[in-house]
Amino acid sequence: MxxxxxxxxxxxxQPVSVVPKNAEVKRHDITSKSQRLMLELGIIRQASPGCFHFLPLGVKSLEKLTRLVDEEMKKIGGQKIIFPTLTNAKLWEKTGRLETVSSELFQIKDRHDQSYILSPTHEEAASNLLASLAPISYKHLPLKLYQITSKYRDEMKPRFGLMRGKQFLMKDMYSFDTDLETAKHTYDEICKSYDRIFRRIGIDFVKVVGCSGHMGGELSHEYHYKADVGEDKILTCNKCNYSANTEVSGEEKCPNCGNTSVKIHLGIEVGHTFLLGEKYSKPLNATFLNNHGKPDVLQMGSYGLGLSRILAAVIEVMSSEQEIRWPQILSPxxxxxxxxxxxxxxxxxxxxxxxxxxxxxxxxxxxxxxxxxxxxxxxxxxxxxxxxxxxxxxxxxxxxxxxxxxxxxxxxxxxxxxxxxxxxxxxxxxxxxxxxxxxxxxxxxxxx
Amino acid sequence: MxxxxxxxxxxxxQPVSVVPKNAEVKRHDITSKSQRLMLELGIIRQASPGCFHFLPLGVKSLEKLTRLVDEEMKKIGGQKIIFPTLTNAKLWEKTGRLETVSSELFQIKDRHDQSYILSPTHEEAASNLLASLAPISYKHLPLKLYQITSKYRDEMKPRFGLMRGKQFLMKDMYSFDTDLETAKHTYDEICKSYDRIFRRIGIDFVKVVGCSGHMGGELSHEYHYKADVGEDKILTCNKCNYSANTEVSGEEKCPNCGNTSVKIHLGIEVGHTFLLGEKYSKPLNATFLNNHGKPDVLQMGSYGLGLSRILAAVIEVMSSEQEIRWPQILSPxxxxxxxxxxxxxxxxxxxxxxxxxxxxxxxxxxxxxxxxxxxxxxxxxxxxxxxxxxxxxxxxxxxxxxxxxxxxxxxxxxxxxxxxxxxxxxxxxxxxxxxxxxxxxxxxxxxx
Known part of the structure; x- marks a missing residue:
């Protein structure tokens, strides 16, 4: 037995960790309900600011989420791979991101003085992988590669527990198509897959027009859970139901119908999809052979799901101050x-x-x-x-x-x-x- | 469909990658049969020296090995957790390892000038986790915590593909006991579990008295596959069947029976178990409450399995120069x-x-x-x-x-x-x- x-x-x-109410020093680190409940109930434990141990209950929940995501990725023909965590910094130099996001990048040198990034995302690695192959035929596209691995970000101020840490678990998918039209079709298909994942988790979510930020590209959507600790402001139009991050829309009126009756919510971003076009594939020379047998630049999409963040966010949304609640499908x-x-x-x-x-x-x-x-x-x-x-x-x-x-x-x-x-x-x-x-x-x- | x-x-x-025989520049990096076959057959792909992409077939095999190991760890009451990759360097300073293994350590600083290690192993993290808790009761011991995560090592000379890379997938387990006798019992139980894992993989392995090296401790055993590219020398006594790493035994005679008729083989180390005693728990103050209600130092064991290395090693052992062979249980x-x-x-x-x-x-x-x-x-x-x-x-x-x-x-x-x-x-x-x-x-x- x-x-x-x-x-x-x-x-x-399951080491419980009740922080006494008067322990001011430790409590000031605890900036969200989910973080406090997960610490108190022995689901996670802080190792250092922004770095957490997952204890057995946390791992069980994370593995359930991983299985759910694997299932849905396979339904749309996603092929699972693993990129190394260490990405050659030169690739990020070529796309210009080494400079634009450098303050958040963990950079490291090996003993031969070669620079690497602890990758927070893998657009460069994915493009370079495709570029390093004999160009694949248009017949084999679209290609949808994804991984579920730890990502790293040198946060100025780690907070909210798993929601903004230095190490976090992500699902990232990269799609490759022949032209923008088919890339948009792939994009829509993967968005539908994200809808299914969030429906199966069972918590209300909003999908909004997103802010491409450092990623760039043609089009982007964000998936949010509404919560007071959310760091994003979401506008929803009362008339046409259009939703967008206020970084895109502003807070005054609906950019779709011009209506000024809008709701503003705080949201936790749990997923983000990007139609990137040639932004990464072109500088890194990721090509395919078109139907005339000539090389052509691949059209890319990138799709992220913050798995460890989803875990914290659903707890944030569902729990009371005293009692944790899990979506049934993710309960340990x-x-x-x-x-x-x-x-x-x-x-x-x-x-x-x-x-x-x-x-x-x-x-x-x-x-x-x-x-x-x-x-x-x-x-x-x-x-x-x-x-x-x-x-x-x-x-x-x-x-x-x-x-x-x-x-x-x-x-x-x-x-x-x-x-x-x-x-x-x-x-x-x-x-x-x-x-x-x-x-x-x-x-x-x-x-x- | x-x-x-x-x-x-x-x-x-499955991008195949046939390296032309005259492509001297690229070929000199390929130092083992498994590496060449896995590259040629689109199972892995090199991203940079010592860093590899796992392509879909590689991931499928790795996931099968992960399931097998999870099953066996659960049979012996192993509880799955995840330690963060970034370990505070101060913990390694306290145990003295920051100095002894520093040339192989990837060290990194965050923007607040705090030093971390990209952990190659987690004895310090595990000890510190236990030390940070209200001491657990002797009634809850033994405790067996394990994880399956990427590890990092700044190899001077990465080689043999997955067998000696900068990033590799490990299963590491840490056991905690009240005294050395029960710790030895736990150690034996986990060794038996390793025997079962290797029997289920189905390739001949040898278990030998090991060299504790930088780990230290009371006792250690290594698991090896025999192969020409092995970096360890294994002695086996023809008389009493005793086996040891020659770093422990020397190459002349059996340290058990004194017999001089011994065989020497090259081996690939795929697993290593250590009975550590108090080596890490004492300096890091990892304690439990004994049956008198007093704190006492925990007795530790540490148990590693190189999952990505096992994958390469079984291919090395089973394959011909032209055709890859998989153990049935690990075939993609x-x-x-x-x-x-x-x-x-x-x-x-x-x-x-x-x-x-x-x-x-x-x-x-x-x-x-x-x-x-x-x-x-x-x-x-x-x-x-x-x-x-x-x-x-x-x-x-x-x-x-x-x-x-x-x-x-x-x-x-x-x-x-x-x-x-x-x-x-x-x-x-x-x-x-x-x-x-x-x-x-x-x-x-x-x-x-």
Whole structure:
């Protein structure tokens, strides 16, 4: 039963870290609710300003998000690769970005005095990869390459925990097309894929006309979660529903219909798509062979999703000050089981029956929740205390072995944190209930 | 059929890169067979000396190895975390390693002049994490934390492709125990887990008494694949079978039984385990609460597996000069299907029957090979040419739709690259054959 032990709360490495209210020195670093909750609940831990350890619950959630993104990238023909973190600084010199973004770049030299960048993004690397090949034929385009790796940025002032750190996990995709028209088609297809990802996460998001900033290019869109700690200002027109970053639109009126009745929200940018055209491919000479057999410059797109930032942002949006809430599809565990307090009547009743283990196995198996069920086996604590902790930790479904497990027929108490309902169900009904509640989040449910 | 397209060879991003024999300038960088084959077959690509792109086939293989390692780490209660890549240099100063290994360390400063290391390993980070917590109780030990992340080393002379690069993928685990005896028990358990991982990969390995080098500690073992490009010398005693790195034993006689009849081999180090004791936990003050409620220094172990190096090493050991071979469990695809040449009698016979697609689906489904079957749809090439390419790429099973698909009953030709046998089988027999050949590598086959 070694594997099972991993899923017993008493064995889980979840060092809670309650910062006393009067500990001014440490608290001033904590600049968002998600950061505080993730620290207090042992999901992340700060190593140094802007650098975080992901603890087991954080890794589990991040891996779920990674799988979700992999699935959606594959649906649109995305091919997964890995670019090295160290990019030759000369490539950034050629595109002019070494100068324009240099204050945020971590630069490093190897012992042979060669300069590298700890890449915050890989447009140069992707262009150079394509340029270094024998030019591929127009028949093999569009090409959509993506990776999920750590990125680096020398932030002046790291803040909001995972939302603005020195190291963060990104999904970045690079598309290559023959001309701007097909590149725009690819761009739209990838935007639709982003829509699906955000729909599956299940939190309201806004897609707005974006500010290309240091990236440049023809066209850009940003994906935002609305939140008070957001660092971007988003305009939405009350009349035509057009949305844009106010860096593009200004704050006065809708640039689409001219209407002056607009809403301004703060937003956390969680995704950004760019139709880049030749901005990187031309200086780096990334070409393909056109239908006349002649080399032609590739038309590029670039598409980023901030995976570690999404994690923090959804917690920021969904949680209360006291209790964390996860989107069901990203919750580290879907179900937690609370066995009775040791020495209680209920515990005596089920003692040696193997009830807890068999319930655990049944949920895992019949609800397709392998690795997703946790037992709070700290039975020296009361059920009540463990229930409050389970709620604070935001496990979507809490199954309590309460007073009704001594009754005949035996009933389990299940609390659904999303709907806030508590039901008393037989084992079969419990399985059916969980299955129906979970099914809308399964991997292929959203194939539209 | 968007998903399927990913698994059509004509769509796969696999830029081959044949280096002409007379291209002296480029060839001098290619110092091993695995490096050359992986470059020629579009599995990796060099970005700069010691830095590589992983292309789709490389990523697929790496992800299989990652899953295998995750499975085995979980079996022994390993909990997955992520340490940041940037480690505060002060921690390395405290343990003395900033000085001893400094020439290989990539060091970087942020804009506030704080020094960091691009971590090649995380003993300091792990110790500091434990030290920063309220000391955990002896009841929660042993603790086994692991991660799978990129590591960095400023190699004087990067070589052998993935085997000695500046960036590489490692699995590193850190164990924490109450005393040396239990720490030794944990050490043995993790070594057994490594044995299982290497047995499941299926290539002969040797476990030898290791050289602790810069790591220090009480005890160390290395895992090696024997290969001519190996940089370590391994002694094995012909009498008592004792094995050690010659850095420990010398090359003359067995340090265990004194026998002078010994074999010396070259080895590629693919794993290394260290029983460290207090070497890192003491200077960094990583403690726990003992059974008297008093703080005590944690006893550490450290366990590394070079994942990207394993990939290269198995290819080095298994391949011929001309043809790559993969361990079945790490092959990017398990099966490749070769449909008939367009315009051939065979193609005419099956035209519009959907035979290829239905065979693809049947293999995927009945053999549990999702994402593991590839169709070589470049039917402008002859079957013969595509068969030779499939062999060169080392797909373990090649299913050819050859002359016998026009016969009744229809027979498929299957070539097993491991056994070198070719069989003609009906669809049902083909499924049974594949299932039986693949079963020994399934995830839970080796639970001993």
């Amino acid at each position: 070694v594997i099972r032990n991993l899923h017993r709360l008493s064995r889980l490495f 565990y879907s179900v937690i089981i609370l066995p009775p307090k040791s020495g209680s009547k209920e515990e005596t009743h089920i003692k040696d029956s193997g009830l807890v283990d068999s319930l655990y196995e049944k949920i895992e198996t019949t609800c397709n929740l392998q690795d997703n069920v946790l037992i709070d086996d700290r039975t020296n604590f009361t059920i009540g205390r463990r229930f409050l902790e389970a709620k604070k930790n935001g496990y979507p479904f809490i199954v309590t072995l309460g007073k009704k497990i001594v009754e005949n027929p035996l009933l389990y108490e299940i609390t659904n944190l999303k709907t806030n309902e508590t039901l008393f169900l037989s084992e079969n009904d419990l399985m059916n209930y969980l299955r129906s509640q979970l099914s809308s989040f399964s991997s292929d449910s959203d194939n539209k | 968007v998903i399927r397209n990913l698994h059509r060879l004509s769509r796969l991003f 695809y398990s099966v490749i299907i070769l449909p008939p040449k367009s315009g051939s009698k065979e193609e005419t016979h099956i035209k519009d029957s959907g035979l290829v697609d239905s065979l693809y689906e049947k293999i995927e489904t009945t053999c549990n090979l999702q994402d593991n079957v590839l169709i070589d749809d470049r039917t402008n090439f002859t079957i013969g040419r595509r068969f030779l390419e499939a062999k060169k790429n080392g797909y373990p099973f090649i299913v050819t739709l050859g002359k016998k698909i026009v016969e009744n009953p229809l027979l498929y030709e299957i070539t097993n690259l491991k056994t070198n046998e070719t069989l003609f089988l009906s669809e049902n027999d083909l499924m049974n054959y594949l299932r039986s050949q693949l079963s020994s590598f399934s995830s839970d086959s080796d639970n001993k």
